[in-house]
Amino acid sequence: MTRIYTLVFVIFFTSIIQAQQKQPNIVLIMADDLGIGDLGCYGQTKISTPRIDELAKKGILFTNFYSGTSVCAPSRSALMTGQHTGHTFVRGNKEIEPEGQQPLADSVITMAMSLKKAGYATGAFGKWGLGMVGTSGDPNKKGFDEFYGYNCQRQSHRYYPTHLWHNSQRIELTGNDLSQKVHYAPTLIQEKTLAFLEENKDKPFFLFVPTVLPHAELAGPDDVFYTKYKDIFPETPHKGNDYGPGATIAGYASVDKPRATYAAMVSRMDAYVGQIVDKLQELNLLDNTIIMFTSDNGAHREGGADPVFFNSTAGLKGYKRDLYEGGIRTPFIVSWPSQIKTSKQISHTAAFWDIMPTVVEISGKNMESYTDGISFLPTLTAKGKQKSHDYLYWEFHEDGGKQAVLVDGWKLIKLKVKSEQPHFELYNLKKDPKEVNNLVGQYPKIVKKLTAQLEAAHQESPIFPLYRKKN
Structure with a gap:
């Protein structure tokens, strides 16, 4: 009888594990102010992005994909809620003192909340911007088991910030006092990102990586990424709000070689994407993981950035804060080894508000809140008929x-x-x-x-x- 009970016990828990494994892990990586033309797979020739290009070569590259709008907070709100900016709760970059932005309301249902309800472990690592710790928009109240990074997008103007947030705990970065540059925030955030994968390898997870790279300011360590570019471009130094006496949080520091620094930041971001892929491979999770890569809006021109030199908009008109194509058309790449066997470019028109209904459908659940989005799962799997939008809509309040x-x-x-x-x-x-x-x-x-x-x-x-x- 003992052997029978043991066998039943093993079969029962094996079936649970197998059921969990049928739910694909979901990784959503969102760059900050990356232009559609900044990636090699979209035509970039001056900046090297081999790891993201590799995802595109093995997966699906969208040619007509749009962000929520042309600036940070409302675009992220559209992403998280599955609603365009005519409906989503946060419509602009409304600052709250002393730190944070207008929070999502208690009534707002997010992508993370839906996936958590579907049984996913959830983590966000990077920049939030949709509600300060303790408010209704706190990432821990909006579906994320763990958050690490910049809660406030104003704070993220500095790559050597005085502090970051780990859930409700303010993490002081000793030495970073706006006069010294000791701790480079993207490095710290990447460490936590990889740790989340390790800690949740035995359960289905949703990993959201809203990296701050390559948003201004232009800054980074003098390491292999910068060395690669520091002597190859013609440069004009950019004068900004330097670290030292009088420095403010919202400033952008001076940079001697802005083009080299920007290129290094894009390549660093690309390498971080590669590290996530490598960790998934190491944990034997890659085949059952869908990876999505995008950017929150079009290319920026702040802090010395030069999108004309890099053709960051791929020839499209406009930049960040414009509703021309260059401000809202964004890269979108999907890798899903178990489902996407052949690489292809897709002209299907989709937008940020389509991602939530897509991942909720992937989780095996139905949408329980209003969405302007349409799942593009049929496009990814080549199964079923893909529905199309009657219209796409954006608004910008500045x-x-x-x-x-x-x-x-x-x-x-x-x-x-x-x-x-x-x-x-x-x-x-x-x-x-x-x-x-x-x-x-x-x-x-x-x-x-x-x-x-x-x-x-x-x-x-x-x-x-x-x-x-x-x-």
Whole structure:
């Protein structure tokens, strides 16, 4: 009888482990301000990104993928909630003193909360920006078992910050006092990222890596990454807000060789992606893990960054804070060895708000909150019919307000939204992907149709109002 009980016990727990293994591990890596043209697999020639390029060669590369919007917090909100910026809770970079940004509300359901409910261990390592520790937007309250990194995106302007956060614990970085540079934050965050994989290797997990690289400031150790580039580009030093007396958190330090430093930061990020892949391989988890790589918005021009020199937008118009393609079109690469056997480029149009319904479906569960997204799992697995969007929508609350809507290749952009005389631009992306020819005066019926869609997509928020109040 003892042997029978032992056999039943073994079979029971083996079946549990096997059931857990059927749920794929999910790794979502999001760069900060990385342009679509900054990766070799999207055409970059000056910066080396072999590990991300390798993911693309073995997986799926999307050519028409869009971020939540063109700046940090609202784009991340769209990602986490599966809702575009006309619906998602956080619509702008609203700062909270002394540290943090406008928090997600208690009522908001995030991707991490859904996956945690589906039985996943959850961890986030990098930059959060959706609610300070102790608020309703605290990452531990939004589905993450563990968080390590910058809670506040203002603090992340410094790569040698005074502190980071590990859940509710403020981790003081001794020596980093805005006059000395001792601890490089990305290195510390990467160590915690790899530790999470080791600690959760025996259960399904969701690893979110919102790395701060290569966001300004331009900074990093004088190591192998910098040495690779320091003498190959023509350079003009950038004067900034240096470490030392009078330095502020939100400043960007001076940099002697901004191009070399930026390239080094992108290559460092690429190497960190490779370390995650290697750790998954070491733990025999790679085959059953889906890895997604993207960027929160288009290329930036701050702190000495030179996106023109690197062709960081791959020839597209606009940069971070623009709703032109260069501000919102982003790289998106998916690797999933057990499901994706042949590499391919996909022209399916998708956006940040599609990721949540996709990963929830992958977990074996159904969406329990409203989403503007459409799962692109059929595109990944080549099984079933892929549904498409009727429209994509974005809004941006600075610079007088901006809105954009994309319908069947036609893109309408509304500028100076908060003024009495807004400006409209219309582009046919199928014929003019670089948005050179404004056709607003030639197609009044299309403008009228897209204007109606633009207005319907936006639900006014009392916390983040977009429209000018009328007396």
